[in-house]
Amino acid sequence: MTARRKTPEELLRVAQAEEDKQQTRGKLKVFLGYASGVGKSFRMVDEGRRRKERGEDVVVGTVQPAAPDEVQAVLANLEKAPTKVMEGVPVIDVAWVLARKPAVCLVDGLAYDNPPGSRNSTRWQDVVELLKAGIDVITSINIQYIAELCQRVEPLTGKRVQSTVPQSFLFSADEIVVVDVPPEMCMTRSPDGQQVEDEHAARRLSELREIALLFAADVVDHQLEQYLERNGLAQTFGTQERILVCVTPRANARMMIESGRRNANRFHGELIVAYVKQHRLSGDDQAALDANFAIARENTAEIEILEGEDPIGTILRFARERGITQIFVGHSLQLSWWNRLKGSHVDHLIHQAQGIDVRIFPH
Amino acid sequence: MPDQPTRGKLRIYLGYAAGVGKTYQMLHDAQELKHSGHDVVIGYFEPHGRVDTIAKTRNLETIPRRRVEYRSARFEEMDTPAILARKPQICVVDEFPHTNVPGSERAKRWQDVQVLLDEGIDVLTTMNIQHLESLNDQVARISGIQVRETIPDWVVQEADQVVMVDLTPRALLNRLIRGVVYGPEKARTAMDHFFKESTLVALRELALRQTAHEVEIRQLDVEDLPPPMSPGANNLQTVVTGRTERILVYVNADPSSAIVIRRAKRMADYLQADCFAVAVHRSADTNDLPETERDAIERYLNFARHLHVEARLLEGDNAANSLVDFARRNGVTQIFLAHPKDRGLWTILRRNIAQQVVQLARDMQVTIVAEREVALGS
Numbered sequence: 163m164t165a166r167r168k169t170p171e172e173l174l175r176v177a178q179a180e181e182d183k184q185q186t187r188g189k190l191k192v193f194l195g196y197a198s199g200v201g202k203s204f205r206m207v208d209e210g211r212r213r214k215e216r217g218e219d220v221v222v223g224t225v226q227p228a229a230p231d232e233v234q235a236v237l238a239n240l241e242k243a244p245t246k247v248m249e250g251v252p253v254i255d256v257a258w259v260l261a262r263k264p265a266v267c268l269v270d271g272l273a274y275d276n277p278p279g280s281r282n283s284t285r286w287q288d289v290v291e292l293l294k295a296g297i298d299v300i301t302s303i304n305i306q307y308i309a310e311l312c313q314r315v316e317p318l319t320g321k322r323v324q325s326t327v328p329q330s331f332l333f334s335a336d337e338i339v340v341v342d343v344p345p346e347m348c349m350t351r352s353p354d355g356q357q358v359e360d361e362h363a364a365r366r367l368s369e370l371r372e373i374a375l376l377f378a379a380d381v382v383d384h385q386l387e388q389y390l391e392r393n394g395l396a397q398t399f400g401t402q403e404r405i406l407v408c409v410t411p412r413a414n415a416r417m418m419i420e421s422g423r424r425n426a427n428r429f430h431g432e433l434i435v436a437y438v439k440q441h442r443l444s445g446d447d448q449a450a451l452d453a454n455f456a457i458a459r460e461n462t463a464e465i466e467i468l469e470g471e472d473p474i475g476t477i478l479r480f481a482r483e484r485g486i487t488q489i490f491v492g493h494s495l496q497l498s499w500w501n502r503l504k505g506s507h508v509d510h511l512i513h514q515a516q517g518i519d520v521r522i523f524p525h
Numbered sequence: 526m527p528d529q530p531t532r533g534k535l536r537i538y539l540g541y542a543a544g545v546g547k548t549y550q551m552l553h554d555a556q557e558l559k560h561s562g563h564d565v566v567i568g569y570f571e572p573h574g575r576v577d578t579i580a581k582t583r584n585l586e587t588i589p590r591r592r593v594e595y596r597s598a599r600f601e602e603m604d605t606p607a608i609l610a611r612k613p614q615i616c617v618v619d620e621f622p623h624t625n626v627p628g629s630e631r632a633k634r635w636q637d638v639q640v641l642l643d644e645g646i647d648v649l650t651t652m653n654i655q656h657l658e659s660l661n662d663q664v665a666r667i668s669g670i671q672v673r674e675t676i677p678d679w680v681v682q683e684a685d686q687v688v689m690v691d692l693t694p695r696a697l698l699n700r701l702i703r704g705v706v707y708g709p710e711k712a713r714t715a716m717d718h719f720f721k722e723s724t725l726v727a728l729r730e731l732a733l734r735q736t737a738h739e740v741e742i743r744q745l746d747v748e749d750l751p752p753p754m755s756p757g758a759n760n761l762q763t764v765v766t767g768r769t770e771r772i773l774v775y776v777n778a779d780p781s782s783a784i785v786i787r788r789a790k791r792m793a794d795y796l797q798a799d800c801f802a803v804a805v806h807r808s809a810d811t812n813d814l815p816e817t818e819r820d821a822i823e824r825y826l827n828f829a830r831h832l833h834v835e836a837r838l839l840e841g842d843n844a845a846n847s848l849v850d851f852a853r854r855n856g857v858t859q860i861f862l863a864h865p866k867d868r869g870l871w872t873i874l875r876r877n878i879a880q881q882v883v884q885l886a887r888d889m890q891v892t893i894v895a896e897r898e899v900a901l902g903s
Contacts, residue, residue, distance in 0.1 A: 191693070336695075337693040337695060337696070338693070339691050339692065339693055339696075340689060340691045340733065341691070342688050342689040342690070342691060342736065343554075343688060344536065344686045344688055347554070347557075365744060368740055368743065368744050369744065371740050372737050372740045372741050372744075375689060375733050375734075375736050375737035375740065376733070376734070376737045378691070378733050379730050379733035379734045379737065382726060382729055382730040382733060383730050385726065386723070386726045386727065386730065399666075399667055399727045399730075400663055400666070400667075401663075401667075401727050401730040401731050401734070402730070402734065421890070424796070425795075425796065428795040428796055429734075429738075429795055430734065430737065430738075488892075493883075493887060508883065509880060512864065512865070512879065512893045513865075515893075515895060516895060516896070517666075517895050517896075518895050519788070519892055519893065519894050519895050520892070520893045520895075521859075521890055521891065521892040521893075522883050522890065522891045522892075522893070523890055524887050524888050524889060524890070
């Protein structure tokens with residue numbers, strides 16, 4: 163018996179205590195929307211209002227030029243930084259905010275390039291400065307402005323955006339909130355006032371919505387993992403499907419890997435192909451193994467080469483470290499009559515794979 | 526007879542815990558709908574003493590609750606007949622997974638909602654991710670709590686919209702500390718149990734992924750989807766459904782049967798596969814079995830049916846043979862079984878069913894479903 167592992171909750175607490183100690187940095191909170199009109203700005207200013215009501219010192223750093231009425235109404239009761247417009251672009255007056263030093267600063271619309279000659283070239287870098295000064299920032303962003311998502315989002319919106327924010331900045335946020343509304347509500351609310359009834363528009367919005375939800379899920383998963391990793395603990399929550407395909411030279415790798423790929427895609431999960439190193443592979447076996455790796459690459463799987471005397475133990479240790487939810491193995495793991503007598507590899511794997519599904523593939 | 530009305534539309538506000546703001550968001554949208562000229566009523570609303578939420582009911586007509594007495598205690602339930610008589614365009618129904626007091630016409634509130642929808646009333650409702658049937662074991666593993674009030678996945682799949690109501694766990698915990706969600710006593714207990722930050726983070730991720738999935742399946746064009754198939758005869762091989770995968774679940778009297786059914790059904794839903802469940806007995810008549818075993822098998826077959834999985838009892842002397850034979854005749858691509866429990870001398874002499882199936886079904890994929898034991902959280 164090993165000592166009881168710490169629960170993730172205990173680890174979270176330790177990690178947070180550590181963080182709090184070194185942290186004078188302000189906290190970043192982001193409201194993420196999938197289109198204009200979902201109500202990100204309202205959620206953001208409404209949070210500002212509530213914090214002010216609870217006694218926090220809240221200042222509005224900047225607002226979008228055409229804020230809807232419900233946003234304006236809330237803004238009316240909040241202190242605003244003086245508007246600085248440079249070359250027609252609203253710019254946060256960073257020096258003013260730093261001097262004023264509020265507890266919380268609201269920044270509506272994170273993705274702006276500041277005009278040349280500004281303190282920072284982009285608005286998100288302005289935000290970094292505020293955070294460094296210990297000011298909490300609450301901000302909003304539409305997924306179309308996330309640099310890494312542009313390629314997928316552009317065909318849906320039909321718009322090429324100029325200013326973007328790197329994904330890593332959003333992953334560094336302390337909190338990210340997805341603002342989700344049914345597409346039809348966002349269509350009627352859209353500030354362009356344009357009533358889009360056509361099915362294609364609805365379909366496009368739906369795809370944008372899915373991208374936003376999955377992005378938020380990935381951020382959340384990343385946050386959870388970071389806490390756990392920092393403490394060297396295997397992720398065991400299974401909130402995301404992670405499929406591990408075990409290949410050998412003789413495995414029916416194509417079927418297993420393709421099935422794993424389909425499965426991972428449907429669940430928006432991860433696919434890993436692992437091989438436990440065997441000694442003295444024949445030339446034929448080596449060639450077969452290489453072919454199997456090629457199939458793995460074709461299917462954009464992550465490839466892991468593991469080493470260990472006991473193949474089953476090696477696979478399971480890796481699976482637990484990586485939070486695997488399904489292990490795919492071939493019948494070819496069933497090696498010889500000797501194994502049959504001792505119980506086959508597959509049997510051992512099944513018996514020891516507690517908490518992980520095992521799928522056995524035909525040879 | 527009047528014409529059958531067009532079925533009402535169902536919109537579900539999905540959250541990951543009490544206090545994330547589902548009801549608030551639902552009422553906010555109800556207000557907006559009323560404002561734009563729709564006939565909106567509140568069919569059921571649970572105030573929980575939350576001031577902001579209660580304020581959102583202003584100017585909305587509420588159908589009074591039905592008073593029910595059960596074992597000399599008073600209960601209040603949604604008055605479905607009164608809503609039907611009032612016949613609004615849109616009805617707001619809080620707490621979708623609620624179980625009605627025994628003796629009610631229907632056991633579950635979601636069944637009452639089905640009646641409203643059948644009568645052409647649109648419904649807005651709320652639920653948390655932990656009430657989704659297919660995630661029950663996973664949620665138990667994350668939170669240490671086996672949720673009893675569940676909603677079959679197909680009910681959620683039939684909804685027209687699933688909307689995620691998001692709030693960060695930290696903000697939720699702050700609300701809890703400030704006493705917005707529960708009274709101080711209940712808040713403290715809650716934070717020691719369900720409301721641990723790690724649990725909330727994990728549940729939130731599940732909710733986000735589930736909502737993304739719900740959005741995705743609604744994007745599929747209707748004509749692309751093959752019709753669902755049903756195993757009418759014992760031989761289904763010739764039926765072409767266009768679905769590439771077909772999953773067969775083995776059910777027996779062991780409680781792990783429920784876990785396997787949930788997992789297999791979830792897999793089938795994601796892969797758009799057909800799914801069947803079978804138990805095997807030497808005769809069609811199970812009267813020779815001990816009563817508890819007979820009841821358990823019946824219960825799990827019914828549980829499968831409740832999740833819209835076709836289920837039946839097969840006749841056969843050897844479970845593994847019958848299972849694999851049925852699978853082969855019906856073009857099954859994957860067999861799902863529970864993790865074998867027996868270990869020791871017996872397994873050497875006579876291989877367990879999982880081992881037997883793996884040996885027999887060498888032309889199929891066999892999935893051994895792990896028990897998602899409650900290892901964390903509690």
